Amino acid sequence: MSSTIARLTKSLGRPAVLTLALALAACGAPGGGAPGSITELDYYTDQQGSAAWQKVLDTCSKKAGVTIQRQTVPTDQMLPKILQGATSRSLPNLVFTDNPTVQQIASTGALTPLSDYGIATGGYYDGIVKAGTYQGKVYGLAPGVNGLALLYNKDMLAEAGVQPPKTWDELTAAAAKLTKAQRYGLAFSAVPSEEGTWQFLPFFWSNGADLSRLDSDQAVRALGFVAGLVGSGSVSKSVLNWNQNDVADQFVAGNAAMMINGSWNLSRLDGEKSLHYGVVPIPTPAAGGSPTVALGGETGVIPATGQATQQSAAKVLTCILSPEVMQSWDTGHAYVPSQKDVAENFGQQHPNMQPFVTEVATARSRSADLGEKYPKISQALATAVQAAITGSQTPQQALRQAQQQAGGS
Amino acid sequence: MSRRAAAIAFLLPALLYVLVFFGYPLVYNLLMSLRDFSVRSFYTGQAPFVGVANYVAALGNPVFARAALNTVWFTVGSIVFQFGIGLALAVFFNGRFLGSATLRALLLLPWLLPLVVSGAVWRWIFDQDHGVLNTALRLVGLPAIPWLTDTGWALPAVILTNIWIGIPFNLVLLHGGLRAIPGSLYEAAALDGAGGWQRFRSITWPLLRPVTGIVLMLGLVYTIKVFDVIMVITGGGPANATQTLTTFSYSLSFHDFAFGQGAAIGNVLILVSTVFGFVYLRSARESLT
Structure with a gap:
């Protein structure tokens, strides 16, 4: 009996070991085969x-x-x-x-x-x-x-008598005016990852802030502006969970009159026959400026x-x-x-x-100045944006903590 | 001799499996946590030894305290309700009635769904403006709850999801345990005039104890390491409100690229699970003697 089992184990064991060896060998080989x-x-x-x-x-x-x-x-x-x-x-x-x-x-x-x-x-x-x-x-x-820009629903803006905003003040006013019972004026993504940082950077950089100092006055003002849009009710608090695809969904569904989003959405928006949209650069802190978006x-x-x-x-x-x-x-x-x-x-x-x-x-490259340090700073900044939007911290507190997190490596 | 050889031959595949798939990663993770393991290390294989510096940095990180506390809440909250509801349902389905087997099978669904799917659906259910849950609340005249957008509500929301996912697991094992209790005991108790609650307290509960121990133990280990659900629903946000030790470890490794620190947190988790494992083994041995 036992010898039968031993034989069985042996015959079963060998191919298994062989396969494992082959698999390991395959792991070790450099990628690709023939040069063609x-x-x-x-x-x-x-x-x-x-x-x-x-x-x-x-x-x-x-x-x-x-x-x-x-x-x-x-x-x-x-x-x-x-x-x-x-x-x-x-x-x-x-x-x-x-x-x-x-x-x-x-x-x-x-x-x-x-x-x-x-x-x-x-x-x-x-x-x-x-x-x-x-x-x-x-x-x-x-x-x-690619980069981010402000996409707006032409019909909704025309109906509310709103011009596409060029400055932050105009954006605040337009978003407030476009907000209705079932609709928000503006949507963007503020998820706790690189995607959230990438969406915040146009405001951060356009206001003259720098990633090497996250808690500068310019940075605090930029975060205060973005958090204020949510605080005033012109932007849904759900932006904390919306990635950029979700934001586009909300825009297409008519739940948001404007959105901050990337160019890659255009081919999808073009497919929506009933949707008439326009694109303008991201509004700047003051009139006449040009925005600095992340590349x-x-x-x-x-x-x-x-x-x-x-x-x-x-x-x-x-x-x-x-x-x-x-x-x-x-x-x-x-x-x-x-x-x-x-x-x-x-x-x-x-x-x-x-x-x-x-x-x-x-547009600015995110890693041009910071190189390998960028991911850590990006993570700290995304968390700060979330903290300010939830209201659990003031923009100043949130950014100071982010700076400590990013600096202390 | 041949008996012994056969025994070893039987043991060998399992032993090999454990060594390759558990022993090696465990040791590797331990070594990783003691080194300054960066993106570079993956290619060059070089990672300078830094002693306990990774542990000091990771445990000293302000997010750690929060993540540890969240993990405790998440685990305790999930297990108490999963087990409680699972037990109640198991007792309920132990009575034979029409459609009991079908209903029980249907209740298994949450367990069969991929976690990513469950997470994505719950994320949609919890949506503040258009989610089903808040729509229902508004219908009955209650204020909408900022499930995933408030630092206070987000953790209860993910716990709720995890409870929903975990109930079938508890139900199935406890139901199996109940089946093993001889029906004659209940008949005897009924003849002696014991009511429903008394029968549960004096027969079901004590005889179910071995199964209870296993269910709670497995539940604990499964819940401590929950990752996908949280990652899909909140990604650890808002503002770290749902960050647990697993998501924190992931974030350190793959967002900050501090792989050594991520490994350190991973080891803390392994340690906690191991301690509970030993506690269980001990209590199981005691209850046998």
Whole structure:
């Protein structure tokens, strides 16, 4: 009896061990196989974005003569996935990641500078080049950038006799006037993560505040302004839980007359036939100013995975960055081309994108000054925004605490 | 010899499994918590040894005290109601009546749903302006409650969700325990003139004790480590109001990239769970002797 079992265990055990060994070996191997085939990682999981991106990859796969195996993960699993790949030396050959994370990844030494492949950085917006630069070398470039603007419901504004606001005072007045029983004047996202920080930064920066000192007077005033919009009832308190997609839902449903949101929503809004919307730059503290928004967009980077695959990945990246492909991607996903002259052309062709094109010229890279320290400061700032909106702390208290959190590392 | 060999052969797969999938991560996490583990460390494999500095930093973080207290409230609040309601339902369904099995099966639904789905639905239910819950409150003339937007209400809201999710688990195990109690005892008690409450106190409760112990123990360990529900509903907000030790650990690791500190909090959680595990094992042994 026991010998039968022992034999059984043996025969069952061997394949199991073998499979495990194979799995471990697979983990240790560098990503990709033949140089004619590369792996690519991105986080365009939404239907429209994913389809538009697939088209870009198909085009460039043909042009560069390289087969591309695409992998898509949700945004918040991007970095864990990359770190996992870095540990096991199995990084994808080409990665498109949120631009503030590039320096973080480059600091590990896992990336290769784009100058190795003759990819030039001339003609790009300053902000996006800065975001991809680590210790003097450019590691990543984006085919498209984006920013936040004020989107408004034309019918609702006309009905209330309100002009699209240009200054903070006008925004306060317009939001109050547009607020009705079942409707809020304005919506934005204030979730406790990078998304919340990104939405607050246009107010923070446009008022002259600086991420190196979170509790400056300018910062306190900016937070006081945003929290005041919620406090006065012109903005729902639910913004604490709304991510940017939820905000767009509220806007489409007619529960908000205006919203702060990114250009990538336009293709979706265009699909709503009964919705007439307009776009203006984010209102500024005083008349005549230009807003400073944070620069968004995914940056393509090439991890060190071996000469042959790196060269193939570079060919594909070069193709994606070429003006025609760039333009088709940006049209498909409503992004702003990252090259200045392409963008200017683009803005003229797509009037609704013009405010975004204008803003991108003065947009700031989130990680340009702070580099690797940015994520921690961003987290502290998002918490401060929440504290001020809930009213559990005054803007001053909240920002002072954020500064202590961010400073004490 | 062959008996012994067979015994070892039986043990080996389990032992190997435990070593690879529990032992290794545990040791790795412990080592990680003693090092300055940054994003860089993942690629270079280098992380300078810093002793207990990560523990000092993480435990000294003002959010830690809040997260620890929230974890206690979350765990106690969830377990008391999950168990209480689960037990009441188990006793109720122990009586045979038409549709009892069907209803019991339906009650399992919350348990079968992916946590992310439950979380997303509850987030919608709790919505301040258009949520079902507040609409219902307004209908009966009560003021709307800022479920997820008030620092005082957010924690009760996520606890409520977790109670809903946890009831089936308690119901199933307790119901199984009730089935094991011989019906003759109840008949005898009824003949002696014992009422419903007395039968519960003198028969059900004492005989259910072993199962109760397991249910509470498992509930405790499951609840302490709850992560997805909170992450989906509030993300730890507003303003850290629903931050528990698990979400705090995640935030330290993947928002601040202080992986060593995140690991330190993780170890604190493991320690707490282990302590309760031992307490349970001890009490179980005592009740046997």
